[in-house]
Amino acid sequence: MIKHLFKLIWNKKKENFLLISEILISFLVIFAVFSSITYNYLNYREPAGFKYDDVWMADLGSPVQGENKDSVMLVFANLKNALKGMPKVRDVSLSSNNVPFSSSMMGSGVEYGHVNIQSDMYRVDKDFAKVLQMKMQSGRWFNETDRNPVYLPVVLNAAAAMALTGSANAVGKLVKMEHQTLRVIGVADNLKDKSDFKTTSPGIYTLIDTSSIRGINTMLIKVSANADARFEDQMYRLIAGTTRAHNLQVAHLSEMRTKKNKEIIVPMVILLIISGFLIFNVALGLFGVLWYNISKRRSEIGLRRALGATAAGVSGQLLGEALVLATFSLIIGSFFAVQFPLLHVYDLPAGVYMIALLLSVLFIYLLVIVCALYPGKQAAAIHPAVALHED
Amino acid sequence: MIQLNNIEKVYRTDTIETQALNNISLHVQKGEFLSIMGPSGCGKSTLLNLMGLLDVPSKGDILIDQQVTQNMADTKMARFRNSRIGFIFQSYHLINDLQVLDNVELPLLYRKSTAKERRELATEALVKVGLGNRIKHFPTQLSGGQRQRVAIARAIVGRPQIILADEPTGNLDSAMGDEIMNILLDLNKTDGTTIVMVTHDANMAERTHRLVRLFDGSQVQ
Numbered sequence: 357m358i359k360h361l362f363k364l365i366w367n368k369k370k371e372n373f374l375l376i377s378e379i380l381i382s383f384l385v386i387f388a389v390f391s392s393i394t395y396n397y398l399n400y401r402e403p404a405g406f407k408y409d410d411v412w413m414a415d416l417g418s419p420v421q422g423e424n425k426d427s428v429m430l431v432f433a434n435l436k437n438a439l440k441g442m443p444k445v446r447d448v449s450l451s452s453n454n455v456p457f458s459s460s461m462m463g464s465g466v467e468y469g470h471v472n473i474q475s476d477m478y479r480v481d482k483d484f485a486k487v488l489q490m491k492m493q494s495g496r497w498f499n500e501t502d503r504n505p506v507y508l509p510v511v512l513n514a515a516a517a518m519a520l521t522g523s524a525n526a527v528g529k530l531v532k533m534e535h536q537t538l539r540v541i542g543v544a545d546n547l548k549d550k551s552d553f554k555t556t557s558p559g560i561y562t563l564i565d566t567s568s569i570r571g572i573n574t575m576l577i578k579v580s581a582n583a584d585a586r587f588e589d590q591m592y593r594l595i596a597g598t599t600r601a602h603n604l605q606v607a608h609l610s611e612m613r614t615k616k617n618k619e620i621i622v623p624m625v626i627l628l629i630i631s632g633f634l635i636f637n638v639a640l641g642l643f644g645v646l647w648y649n650i651s652k653r654r655s656e657i658g659l660r661r662a663l664g665a666t667a668a669g670v671s672g673q674l675l676g677e678a679l680v681l682a683t684f685s686l687i688i689g690s691f692f693a694v695q696f697p698l699l700h701v702y703d704l705p706a707g708v709y710m711i712a713l714l715l716s717v718l719f720i721y722l723l724v725i726v727c728a729l730y731p732g733k734q735a736a737a738i739h740p741a742v743a744l745h746e747d
Numbered sequence: 748m749i750q751l752n753n754i755e756k757v758y759r760t761d762t763i764e765t766q767a768l769n770n771i772s773l774h775v776q777k778g779e780f781l782s783i784m785g786p787s788g789c790g791k792s793t794l795l796n797l798m799g800l801l802d803v804p805s806k807g808d809i810l811i812d813q814q815v816t817q818n819m820a821d822t823k824m825a826r827f828r829n830s831r832i833g834f835i836f837q838s839y840h841l842i843n844d845l846q847v848l849d850n851v852e853l854p855l856l857y858r859k860s861t862a863k864e865r866r867e868l869a870t871e872a873l874v875k876v877g878l879g880n881r882i883k884h885f886p887t888q889l890s891g892g893q894r895q896r897v898a899i900a901r902a903i904v905g906r907p908q909i910i911l912a913d914e915p916t917g918n919l920d921s922a923m924g925d926e927i928m929n930i931l932l933d934l935n936k937t938d939g940t941t942i943v944m945v946t947h948d949a950n951m952a953e954r955t956h957r958l959v960r961l962f963d964g965s966q967v968q
Contacts (some may be wrong), residue, residue: 656842658840660857
């Protein structure tokens with residue numbers, strides 16, 4: 357029977373061309389939507405790698421002024437001590453301004469042997485991992501012993517370690533960055549620090565020292581859960597007074613995260629609404645065409661009943677024809693869809709495209725089944741004696 | 748083979764009630780070639796539809812091969828039609844989007860059979876009606892007589908014991924009509940197929956074993 361249906365549809369390919377095209381376009385749109393949803397969902401499922409609750413960011417706006425680098429270091433050291441002395445402050449860390457969920461980015465090429473990768477670069481101090489409750493995969497985070505070493509110490513995130521050294525342990529390896537040789541002292545978990553829906557890029561952490569202190573104007577402060585607006589105001593005045601910052605801004609990482617997530621969610625919702633309208637149109641088109649087919653093919657349906665088809669069989673045939681039509685579209689659509697992982701379009705993992713392909717195929721079949729159910733029921737209700745007499 | 752006992756058929760709408768058949772009792776013997784004649788609207792096709800289990804009587808019983816067909820479930824009735832009855836229609840009712848061979852294979856699709864068996868049986872049936880060289884043609888590429896021969900091949904492909912023909916020569920000229928009639932007579936004679944044929948043509952009816960005349964839904968001969 358399936359071969360018969362394929363033959364029937366194939367012989368009517370001209371009449372079915374528009375419908376096949378319509379299903380094909382819907383499939384491609386749905387494939388794009390599902391690829392996007394799958395990609396974002398898989399990213400969302402990845403662990404954050406750090407804790408952002410009760411972490412505040414203080415952006416000084418401009419670098420701290422001082423007679424020399426040592427005095428700037430001293431200002432920050434005093435500020436950190438003063439902040440840590442506040443009752444609701446747990447930890448304080450200095451950082452370059454590309455803190456989690458900020459819009460700032462800083463990157464550099466990192467080289468190991470013949471491998472050269474582009475990596476995010478973070479300048480941090482020894483308290484950064486504690487403030488964000490980061491976990492180490494191997495090696496250690498920065499500590500006091502890292503002052504004046506032979507090679508400057510760096511910590512890689514897992515993505516950078518994998519990209520540079522593969523499955524080999526990266527700890528102890530010497531890497532090159534900006535013409536400097538650096539020793540990897542640890543590998544930290546990936547930090548999903550751009551958004552819950554964004555994948556982690558390779559990242560390298562370097563320790564803030566006197567030479568790099570001039571560019572530092574951001575702090576991360578871990579506070580207790582009961583830190584309120586009044587406390588925030590006290591803290592604000594302390595930082596502003598100590599650094600004489602005019603454009604000081606304090607933000608909560610959890611709020612910054614929500615804002616960053618919205619940048620992904622809002623376009624996704626818009627895309628879903630647009631594709632929802634498209635799918636609704638396709639569903640109406642399918643429904644209309646199938647219904648029209650039944651009224652056009654009443655005598656054929658009557659004939660099939662006379663030759664031995666049951667009412668359920670006729671209904672099933674209509675459904676089968678719709679599924680065969682969809683299959684023609686899906687075969688063509690899948691050919692285009694598999695080009696995405698093969699040609700590395702948008703550079704998403706192949707698994708994302710495969711999941712999206714599977715979901716899109718299931719969705720189209722489901723849509724076709726829903727649209728064919730009622731016309732199929734109508735066809736089953738056709739009385740063979742009446743239908744055969746009409747022609 | 749086919750037994751109709753006190754058959755009545757009434758078509759009802761909200762406002763009108765039409766008596767299509769009135770107290771028809773008829774017994775068609777196995778291997779008999781029966782023709783039914785009567786003016787248009789006298790109930791010939793309705794009677795044929797009832798015999799073919801395409802419709803149900805308002806009153807009375809229909810027995811086919813001694814089996815009561817009343818209250819038969821849709822699935823059982825469909826299987827019954829498929830295995831025992833072949834249909835030939837005035838307007839052929841071929842599916843224009845399918846080749847001749849596929850049209851003839853249609854009844855076999857509704858029973859257990861392999862593609863090879865279907866192809867062999869359909870080809871055999873087409874050879875029998877003289878269309879062995881037209882299997883890849885589409886119905887629109889054939890003449891009226893050829894189309895009706897395809898319809899006959901479709902009717903006999905499942906080797907039914909009964910063929911119900913509703914004005915099979917009605918759309919054909921006399922030469923083509925004769926050709927079709929000869930095929931039906933041959934089927935009746937050589938295979939022993941029971942045939943019930945509705946016709947307007949007295950000459951055709953004369954060539955059958957028995958003639959039944961209907962008038963206003965009642966049997967008059």
